[in-house]
Amino acid sequence: MDNNIDFKDLWAKQTISPFNTNDLFSKLNRLKRTSLRKLIIANVLLIATCVFIMFIWYYYQPKLITTKIGIVVCILAMVIYLFAYNQFFPLLKTIDYKQSNIEYLQDLISIKTKQHFLQSTMLRLYFIMLSSGLCLYLYEYSLMMPTFWAILSYTVTLAWIGYNWFYIRPKIIKKQQIKIDDLISKFENVKRQLQDE
Amino acid sequence: MTFEDIYKTYWQKIFRLCMGFMNDKDLAQDLAQETFIIVWQQLPKFRNEASIGTWIFRIASNICLRQIENEKRIIRVDLPMNLMEEKQSIFEPQIQYLYKCIAKLPETDRIIISLELEGIKQVEIASIVGLSEVNIRVRIYRIKEKLTQKFKLYGQQY
Numbered sequence: 001m002d003n004n005i006d007f008k009d010l011w012a013k014q015t016i017s018p019f020n021t022n023d024l025f026s027k028l029n030r031l032k033r034t035s036l037r038k039l040i041i042a043n044v045l046l047i048a049t050c051v052f053i054m055f056i057w058y059y060y061q062p063k064l065i066t067t068k069i070g071i072v073v074c075i076l077a078m079v080i081y082l083f084a085y086n087q088f089f090p091l092l093k094t095i096d097y098k099q100s101n102i103e104y105l106q107d108l109i110s111i112k113t114k115q116h117f118l119q120s121t122m123l124r125l126y127f128i129m130l131s132s133g134l135c136l137y138l139y140e141y142s143l144m145m146p147t148f149w150a151i152l153s154y155t156v157t158l159a160w161i162g163y164n165w166f167y168i169r170p171k172i173i174k175k176q177q178i179k180i181d182d183l184i185s186k187f188e189n190v191k192r193q194l195q196d197e
Numbered sequence: 198m199t200f201e202d203i204y205k206t207y208w209q210k211i212f213r214l215c216m217g218f219m220n221d222k223d224l225a226q227d228l229a230q231e232t233f234i235i236v237w238q239q240l241p242k243f244r245n246e247a248s249i250g251t252w253i254f255r256i257a258s259n260i261c262l263r264q265i266e267n268e269k270r271i272i273r274v275d276l277p278m279n280l281m282e283e284k285q286s287i288f289e290p291q292i293q294y295l296y297k298c299i300a301k302l303p304e305t306d307r308i309i310i311s312l313e314l315e316g317i318k319q320v321e322i323a324s325i326v327g328l329s330e331v332n333i334r335v336r337i338y339r340i341k342e343k344l345t346q347k348f349k350l351y352g353q354q355y
Contacts, residue, residue, distance in 0.1 A: 005348050007341065010295045011314035014216060016209045017226045024204075024230050024237075097235050097256040098247075100327030101308065104259040186265050193305040194328060 042085055046078045062140055070137030077129030084122040105191040112184045119176045127169055131161040198249060200237055207250070208233075210315050211257045217311035218261040220300030228264060232257040247324070254317065255325050258308045265304070298347050302340065309333060310340045 057071050095107055138157060142150035198206075211232050215225035235256050243252060299307055305326065312322045319337070323330040 005345060007295060007344060008314050008316065010292050011213065011217075011311075013289065013292050014213055014296065016212050017222060024233055027230055027234065097259045098239065098252060099259070100255065100325060101258055101262060101305065102327030104255075105262060108263065183266055187262075190262060190265065190304045193303045194326065 039086070043082060046082050050075050050078055064140040064143075066136045067140040070133045070135070070139070073129050073133030073136065077126050077133060080129070081122060081126045084118050102191065102194050105187055105194075109184055109187050109191070112180055112187065116177065116180050116184070119180070120173050123169060123173060127165055131165070134161070200240055203236060203240070203249065203253070204233060207253050211253065213315060214254065214257050214308070214311045215261060216296060217299045217314075218304070218307050219264070220296045224264075228260055229257070232260050235260070248321070250317070251321050251324055254312060254321075258312075258325060261308065262304060294348070294351055295344070298344055302343075306336065306340050309336055310344070313337050313340075 053071055053074055057068070062068055062071075095104075095111065097104070099107065134157060135154075138153065142153055145153065208229065212225055212229045215228040215232070216222065219225050219228065232253070236253055239256070243249070247255075299310055302310065309322060309326060312325060313319070317325075319330055319333050322337075323333045326333065328336075
């Protein structure tokens with residue numbers, strides 16, 4: 001083979017898949033729909049739960065302040081979680097593809113670091129608030145029960161909370177963190193390629 | 198320039214850039230399409246601050262880099278055997294070898310050499326990647342040297 005290889009010529013000889021505008025636009029619509037659907041499902045579910053709790057407050061008219069505080073804490077937990085979740089989506093959308101590669105990689109890394117924080121801290125806050133809200137809420141109704149049932153309902157509730165806190169939560173966080181940590185290190189590796197000189 | 202014009206002018210160039218990055222036709226097509234989706238969304242905001250070419254290549258190369266996120270998905274993609282064979286027969290061995298060598302380079306080198314082979318000026322490559330022009334020139338020189346060496350070995354083998 002010749003020593004002076006014309007890479008440009010070889011490069012340009014590559015066969016190209018023909019372009020297809022219809023294919024492109026159907027893909028565009030599909031993308032829009034799926035990301036919107038995810039956002040709507042999360043919001044609708046949590047808002048519906050809040051409405052349900054408000055309905056209980058209105059319908060049963062709790063007497064004790066603990067019940068009311070419990071309800072407010074539960075709702076707050078969901079609102080805060082929703083807020084954090086909704087904030088994350090625009091973050092991904094506003095990432096500027098028009099930046100240079102090096103700036104873009106930096107952006108990706110900082111978004112992933114934010115996601116890291118949001119997922120672990122927000123999930124922890126959410127669980128703590130929801131659990132304490134639930135315990136406070138239960139107090140008024142357990143007073144009306146015979147002692148045995150009151151103890152039983154608290155035991156079951158606490159066991160459920162414990163299961164979520166000690167089993168479900170770490171599992172979710174671990175799964176998410178492994179994925180994100182891996183991504184951050186990959187992006188950092190690529191960025192380092194541009195900085196090593 | 199309308200979107201249709203841009204699509205017609207840049208489709209091949211963007212496809213080759215993605216192909217240099219992925220060395221897989223289907224994935225390259227996916228990435229190229231994704232690029233044009235972003236171009237279509239952003240076109241109303243384009244204000245000639247950069248040349249349209251630089252603008253599009255920046256989007257495309259960033260999408261390629263973003264692809265690292267989906268690497269696991271890529272590995273899982275199973276292609277039917279007959280399709281693979283058909284694909285290989287279309288390519289001339291040398292072209293195939295060039296793309297294979299490029300796909301083995303570090304991610305950013307793949308982008309730099311693909312842009313260079315596409316005939317983009319080194320000033321523009323510097324602005325796409327975010328490095329100085331001198332730095333780009335040095336890198337291109339080194340990458341070409343590597344490729345030449347690999348091709349020499351290849352020439353001895355076949």
